[in-house]
Amino acid sequence: MSKSETVFIGKNKSFWERNRRSEGYLLKRKVRSIAGSVIRALLLFGLCFMIIQPILMRITTGFMPEKDLYDTTVVMMPRSVTLDNYNLVFRLTRFPNSMVNTLWTSLLMSVLQVISCTLVAYGFARYEFPLKKLWFACVVMLIIIPPTTIQTALYMNFVNFDIFEIFKVTTGKTVNLRTSFIPYAIMCLTCMGLKNGLYIYMLRQYFKGVPKSLEEAAYIDGCGTMHTFTKIMLPDAMPTIASCFLFAFVWQWTDVFYSRNFLSSYSIYAVELSSIVSRMSRELAPPGQPAVIVSNGRSQQLISIGVLVCCIPLIILYCFTQKTFVKSLAMTGSKE
Amino acid sequence: MAREKGLHDHWYDGIVDAFRIYIPGNSTYHTMRARNARTGTWFILPFIIGFLLFMLKPIMESFSMSLSDVVLLPGQGYHQTPVGFRNYHTALAVDPEFNKYLVEEIGQMAINTIATLVLSFVIAVILNQEFKGRTLCRAIFFLPVILSSGVLPGIEHQNEFYDMMGGLAESMAESSGMDISATLQDLLGASGVAGSVFEVVFTMIDSIYDIVMASGIQIIVFLSGLQSISPSLYEAADVEGCSGWESFWKITFPMVSPLLLVNCIYTIIDFFMKNDNRVMELIYQVTYQDAKFGVSSAMSWIYFGVALAFIGVSSFIISRMVKSYE
Structure with a gap:
């Protein structure tokens, strides 16, 4: 008691x-x-x-009709709901078409980027080879140099594409590669896509943190280099690779710079979006007349719908993946 | 990996080594080390090819453009006549705006970088605590990674409609005497505390939207660092009688501080490459409206040089300040 x-x-x-x-x-x-x-x-x-x-x-x-925009008594909620704005934006950005194009190019390019970046990052993390420091300095350069610096030169390169003048000798002229997605695919495969230096850096950090004994055990058991890489290293690295893929996908989805320069023959949503206002003014003008100036409020309304349409697929994707995302970034760790 | 003695003493030893490893017919070629090195080279070969073809070559061309007068030929192609450093002189001494914008942007960047680092660190620390709705908050704070990428911030920047509405709200606030930051500024200024410091702080507060939008990745990086700290460290500190404040400065901060460098560099680069940066706009304008390719490449080289210098200085300072726990 x-x-x-x-x-x-x-x-x-x-x-x-x-x-x-x-x-x-x-x-x-x-x-x-x-x-x-x-x-x-x-x-x-x-x-x-x-x-x-x-x-x-x-x-x-x-959802606001145009007259609600100028009504000062309307603050957040529209007085009457309309879907006309959405229809207009869809028409101006060639909606289903441009979205489908954006989807497959972003998927293809981000997959290519992630594959090549993983291979390169593994090479940097695990092997000693001559001039390694120099090449890694090049990776850092890749992160730092703004792509606009080399824009003109790259453009010239692909309009008159030639590998060591082989085409010029055999067919008499250079190849214009700008009309297909191949040049950008080549660039992605060689880690020169959007922000690829960053992915190499992230993945290298991850691979450096994996204990070496794992691979040594695999080698002793008779695994070859490629086999060890695909069977031992890749499965563990999947979350990190997935988050790199997500970054690549999102950035590719909203990118204008590379899309405008290298995918100009496809209608890409982000590119269409960036010229929506001028297209709107051309469309509103009567045929044969010069373009009219779209009022500021109206054009901004259209832009905000366009931005929203651009974001929504990404936000949905993000909602489903954010847990893996944060977790895998936690595993990338802070080890330098 | 054991290195042969005497190697890597001179700068050219790497190249000598490369010859020994890649070219058959010498004693080193068949060693384990050489074979490993060749495998490693296969792995990074895509990068080497890409870098040489799509980076180095354009960089060289752009550099030579900046040293010459470029005239576009009708049809395709262009013609260069070398003029030495005249383009650099034009950019720095003749162009009325470039200098001014450059200085302004650098000042802005210094402030923004510090603000972004502090804010993202604070948010990461908060998001690392246990509370209800944490997952939702995390999800919201990472939204800027999506919302401020590619075309979106550029378009938002032209968003005069919202500016207009914001302006309206501001003027209403002013007329009713409710502009908080200005009132606070007056108050603090009147009490005679160092005025210029407060001005900087208030510019930060006024641009907090931009700062939050720019700090998505930094929050993720800090958060990942925080999560990699072992909880047993805090337990030990607690047992020894550390207060939360002490264990923050003695454990959390030192453990995460190596990431400060990564984040600092990332923030600077991000700021330098933004489309709505005024120097970038000027370069774009000189390239496409005035068609002065030489001058514009000179400008971008100056800009790049400044960025590089800034990154170098800040990483030097941070790496001196911060202890690295390997």
């Missing part, structure tokens, strides 16, 4: 009784933790709201 009393000494006492016994420590702790979580909640709510608000704004303005 007395034993149980001593063990559960504070169990049936009130909070204030226990607080008195602990000389105020309990109250202090409780207040501190509540204050902390209130401040945290306020801070997070404010910042989250700041990120979400433009998206909400876009969604609601998208």
